[in-house]
Amino acid sequence: MRGLVGRWQTWAGFALAAVVLFGVAPALLSSFRLGLLGQYLCYAIVAAGIGLAWGRGGMLTLGQGVFFGLGAYMMGMHLKIADAEVRKQAVPDFMQIAGIPALPSYWEPFASSAFTLAAIVVVPTGIAALLGLGVFKRRVKGAYFAILSQALAAALAILLVGQATLGGSNGLNGFRTFFGFKLSDPVNRQMLYFIAAGTLLVVVAVVRQLMQSRYGELLVAVRDGEERVRFLGYDPANIKVVAYTAAALFASIAGALFAPIIGFITPAQVGVVPSIAFLIGVAIGGRTTLLGPILGAIGVAWAQTAFSERFPSGWTYAQGLLFIVVVGFFPAGFAGIGALFRRRRRTKADATPSGEPDPLSESEPVGAAP
Template identity: 75%
Template sequence: FMQIAGIRELPGYWTPFTSPLVTILAILVVPALVAFVLGLGVFKRRVKGAYFAILSQALAAAFAILLVGQQTIGGSNGLNRFRTFFGFNLNDPANKRMLFFIAAGVLLLVVALTRQLMYSRYGELLVAVRDQEERVRFLGYDPANIKVVAYVVAAFFAGIAGALFVPIVGIISPADVGIVPSIAFLIGVAIGGRATLLGPVLGAIGVAWAQSTLSENFPSGWIYAQGLLFIVVVGFFPAGVAGLIALIRRRKPREDAPRDETPDALPELEVAR
């Protein structure tokens, strides 16, 4: 991917974006193309459920091992010392601040696009495949094609996120594409609520904040806390925080609802006794 992205080594640091147009195309096209090929091979064979989860984690582990063996891109150390972003110096605090604003703006744009996708015809088909896949097949649709499109869109957005993540952090290594980050993403989705739009976003932000905060104070205990949090959420709050908030709102009585006068009569009954 280095030749496709135009990455080359200069004295003292790595600098991408020697060809901005090629780099942008690589960021957008390469992940989507890989996801399209993998999606066709997986979903056309009707791999789903636990088997799909195991296969996803196995692919992540295999890709991380493959990157470790590539010494031309740093091996286990990965790529580091990113100093520029499209010609802008990343050591400048103003440029760093602007990069955070760009990442936040891209996040809002992705959420808006995902919302439009959810309320489109394809979004309805995606929900139908999630709930009743066989019925969708009986109606004449191929669930595999619907899943492949979702897989490609997710990879497209993930490529953009990775391209913004690297300049902000300043390093990318095989450990960032292994099993542990995948589990962290799943925990964020489970905590936020997988059936909502903003739930996974808030869950991912919360998990990232907790990881950066607790791992500094409790380096050896964060992994156990992460696993315990995942078990508690999946076992007791399967809808996540968003589902819990919706449940509280449904149970909360409305202010304009008629009040029941029966409890007010109880003290009079006690006095009569």
């Protein structure tokens, strides 16, 4: 009976989210604000993967900007080639300015939309799987893994800045079409938002299934007692690699959607600072829950936009202060506040003897004799 109730609650939650994302938001928000919400949903997709890898698996992933950037740049390469073909030009506009007469060889496969979509899925997951096997098989974990992942994000950003064929520090920008649809058309931009919203719901469903499966139980067991899991005959490295690879896949898909929604992608959006920003949203929302990372990422991104519009120089300090407060006083994030109150209520109820009145809930009537 409890399982049936939980299943209905899950379906009701997804239905409510679909109504809000596909009905209420497009009806109430302007085209500009809807585009901003689309960006926030991309951040939420990344956060869902971090919640799985960090919240359930204990892997502090400080380098998700790597996979986010891979997906964004691969999508940007395809969009720039498509724009050049529409204009009947041999190379994209920025290559003409840089004096590059022909497409580099590694650009040519991205003229195919099928290859691009496949690469967005295969390349980041392959890199994450190889990296994860190399790191976790050597039992690298904790702060060492976090530093390594952050170093990869910094290395990718530095590499992209030095690549003239990828736009250098300016990155790829000025996208005009998306698989044949003009991005200047508000209807097509709304379509991009719907794609991001639908992708987020699918990712949440996948993460929920992983968390509630036997694999999810093993992942939590690895986080809490890796040596015990190894003693039981499981290889913790393989369990970690699956979560790390899934998080990389979600980040790559989010990056691929982010590039056409925002209209550009630069090295500054894939380095160390964006990777830490992803993590802050997850920590504030509540990394061990399903919806905490998602709501935290959306809330932090919205707050950044709102505060930056009014206090351009103060948001960084406010973000840092918020992160310190959450880590110092609410380690489980805002999602853990409700659980804390419920735990205290249960403790108070258990402390009250059955059959006796609770002195905290009942008091003597006014005017009663002592």
